[in-house]
Amino acid sequence: MRKTEGLLKLLSLCLLAGVLVAGVLFPVVGAAGVASNQASETVDSMSSELATDPPPLVTNVTDSAGNVIATLYKQYRIPTAANQINDAMKWALISTEDRRFYDHKGVDWKGTIRAAISNQTGGDTQGASTLTQQYVKNYLINVVNRENPLGQEKAQEQTIARKLKEARIAIQLETKMPKDQILAGYLNVVEFSHQIYGVGAAAKAYFNTTPDKLTVPQAALLAGMVNNPIMYDPWRKPDNAMHRRNLVIDRMVDNKKLAPADAERLKTEPLGVVEKAPDKPASNCVGAGPENGFFCQYVVDYLLQHGMSEDELFTGGYTIKTTMDQRANDEAKKSAEAQVKKNQPNVANTLSLVKPGKERHEVVALAANRDYGLDKDRGQTTYPLPSGVTNVTGAGSSFKIFTAAAALKQGVAGINSTIQVPNFHISQVFTGGGDQCPPKDRYTRTYCVSNATEGGSGAMSLQTALATSPNTAFVILEEQAGMGPVVEMASKLGLRNSMAGNAATGGPVDPDNENAQFRTSQTAWYGPSDNSPGKGSFTLGVSPVSGLEMANVAATIMSGGVWCPPTPIASITDRDGKPVPYKEPACEQVVDEGLANSLAVGMSKDDMPGGTSHAAAAAARWTRPMIGKTGTTQNNGSAAFVGATPQLAGAAMVFRPDSPNGGLYDRGPGNVVAARGTNGDMFGGKTPARTWFGAVSKILEGQPELPLPPLDPRYDRVGRR
Known part of the structure; x- marks a missing residue:
């Protein structure tokens, strides 16, 4: 019986050896039919990918001056060329993982057969994979199938x-890449602990250095970790890491790449990693910090909405x-915090700033009194307060801008026309x-x-x-101009995303919800229907709105009626420095230039x-020509100020983001405690106007005081056209 078992085992080992040899010789005999053409094409394609396709990298987000403000990534990796990796790192890895790396052609077939026999006969489990084979495996795990368990x-x-x-694949790969490139490829793909990938990121995160400056002990620690990053984590398991590092140093001695005396000395050195945890940047906009995080978040949201996928953005x-x-953003943040403390419960004070122009409307600042971040106990949030449709209680009388613009277009009134202003008005058009x-x-x-008075x-x-x-004056104008033209004007001038929001949440509209204040159809959004002329309260600004879009309304007016998307993007380049195209709506002449100038x-x-903003302007010693409009909603639930000069447009808004309608004891004008002044500052001419003037006056220091455009006679008084 024992002879039979021995013969069977010997036969199986011979067959196994034959299979392995045939596999190794596949590229040579493949044309003779060892494998199908499809298999050959798959292998060839895979080896080509490893030779040409780079792994996921970190996307850097910079300010307008090119300073990095945030990093976006799914794998923290710093690409490193072969000549940027020193010999200590290369020989530490080779000595540990593949001593014959420079001798074989991708597969050490003797070692592979030896390991297979040992494993099949119950001996020590052996891998015998070359570094080229490990490169293939790690590429499949960390690149090709990184999101496919x-x-x-x-x-x-x-x-x-x-x-x-x-x-x-390894054999074919070695016909397409030199050894040093394969070694560098492996060292760029392999994972270390804490989701750090590649030697460039590991050198930075572990030792605050670069791969060309790694010492022998540092290189030995990193080389030892690739075998099992969790087991040899120097922070969580320092004893394991020390033992493994010293084993690598010993193998460098065995491979004659390190003198025994030097090895003994180096093994006494501490691990030398940075304290507590790896030093790596945040993988999202939290890394932009409390001041710049809102802008970074808008960049991400903007690109995702305009054709770029999340995977592309975070791995490209x-x-x-x-x-x-950066200076404008800092001033905006300071001014917002000067008016409302960052830890004020359930109060957000935001400021969004946009450059007017007929070719682009560039966003220059997005700030809030609250910090961007994850610590709710410190008042931090990642909700897009300055850019999103986050003010669900409205911008108040700032919406009268749209009624005035519609009245000009419809010929109901001119800028200097006399209009009715009764103290009380009972509408014969609107109901409710x-x-x-x-x-x-x-x-x-x-x-x-x-x-109000x-x-x-x-x-x-x-x-x-x-x-x-x-x-009363604007409700009457709204009646005369018609709700349809007023609502259409709001969309044309800039409220594109706001008009697709839901009154309760700022989210998508439920068409079956009869209480939704917004509709995806512009003419239905507070506009006329078969049995209703619309809601007269529209002009009083009771609808959810984006502060950034209100800022862009002012930019459109100051751009001669040209609407452009409020863009946060100056340029995008790929990992090779080549420009990357992205989708962005074209600018539009949405109203007559004479109408915009007259408005x-x-x-x-x-x-x-x-x-209404005179006191705030005087406090800031404001002297520049400008346009402005304040707004305060019912019961002082929220307030806004929209203003612009020829160089800069913006909107400041104060609202309650956490509980829009307030709590039992959170009602009326006493719901804002400003950092300066008294309670009851949730009026458009107070906190929002002070925020706008406080920031813009400093941002424009040293710039010329430019005049406003002239009044077009056609929009002076009714009957002039």
Whole structure:
């Protein structure tokens, strides 16, 4: 019986050896039919990928001056060329993993057969994979199948079939790449602990150095880790790491790459890694810090919305140069915090700044009183407060901009036309008022509106109305111009994403939700329907809105009626420095230039005596020509200021992001405690206006005071066209 078992085992080993040899010789005899053409093509394709396709890299996000503000990645890797890796690292790895690396042609077939026999006969388990084979396996695990657990599992199967495929690819790879390039490729692909990939990232994260400056003990530690990164983690298992490092040093001696005396001395050195944990950057916009994180997040959101996939963005190794002006962003952050403390519960104070222009509208700053980050206990958030549709209670009377623009276009009024300004108005067009409003009929209550203060003159120019903001005047203009043109104007001037939001959440609209204030159809968004002319409260700004889009509205007006997407991108280059195209909507002439210029003239008195932002402008010693419009919602739930000069447009908004309607004790004008001043600052002319003037006055220091565009006579008074 024992003889039979011995003969069978010997026969199986002979067969195994034959299979392995046939696999090694595959490229030579493949044409004679050892494998199918399909298998040959697969192997050839795989070896070509390893020879030409680089692994995932880190994408760098910079400010407008080219300074890196954040890194985006799924694998932390710093690409390193062969000549950037010193001999200590190369020989530490070769001595440990593949002493005959420079002698074989991809497969050490003697070692492979020896290991297979040892494993089959119950001896010590041996791998005998060359570095070229390990490169293939690690490439399959960390690159090809990096998000495919099943593929990763197959790439590590302890089967002859997998070994044969790996061997065939390794042999072909060595016909396409020199040895040093294969070695560098392996050292760029392999994973170390803490999801650090490649020797470049490992040298930086472990020792704060570069691969060309690694010492022998440092190189030995890294070379030893590739065998089992978790087992030899120097922070979690320092004893294991020390033992493994010293074993690598001994193998360098055995391979005659290190003198025995030097080895004994080097083995006494400490591990020498940085304290506590690897020093690697954050993998997302948290790495941009509390000041720049909101801008970085907008960059990511913008690119994902305009044709780039998340995987492409986080693995492409791009350099994304943004339009963020670091000084402007810093001033915006300072001003927002000066008005509302960063830890003020349930209050966000945001400022978004955009450069006007007829070819681009570049975003230069996105800031908030709150810090960008993950620590909620410190008031941090990753919600896009300055750029997203995050203010769900509205921008108040800032929306009167759209009613004024529609009135100009429809010929209802000119900038200097006299318009009605009663203290109280009962609408004969809109419905859905309050307790003061008499029923229109048995089933319908009328819509009525009053002004914030008593004693209106009964009539004033549209320019004066824009500066003093009487509610009744704009509801009447809304009736006269028609809700459709008013809503269309809001979209044209810039509220593109805002108008696709839901009143409760700022998210996608549920078409079956009758209470949704916004619709995806612009004409339906607070606009007319078969049985309703629309909601008169639209002009009072009670709808969810993006601060950045309100800033872009001002930029559109100051650009002669040219709308452009508010872009955060200056340029994108790939890992080789070549430009990367990306999708971006084209600029549009959305309103007549004369109308836009005349609207700017109409909005030019807000900072003057009698204007709603005069006190804030005076406090900032403001002297520049500008346009402006304040807004405050019902019960001071939120407030805004929209303003612009020829050089810079912006919007500041104060709102409650966590609980929009407030709590039981969070009502009325006392809901904001400003860092300066008194309670009750949630008015457009107070906290938001102070934030805008405080930042923009400093950002524009040293720049010329440019005039506003002239009034077009066609929009002066009704009947001039």
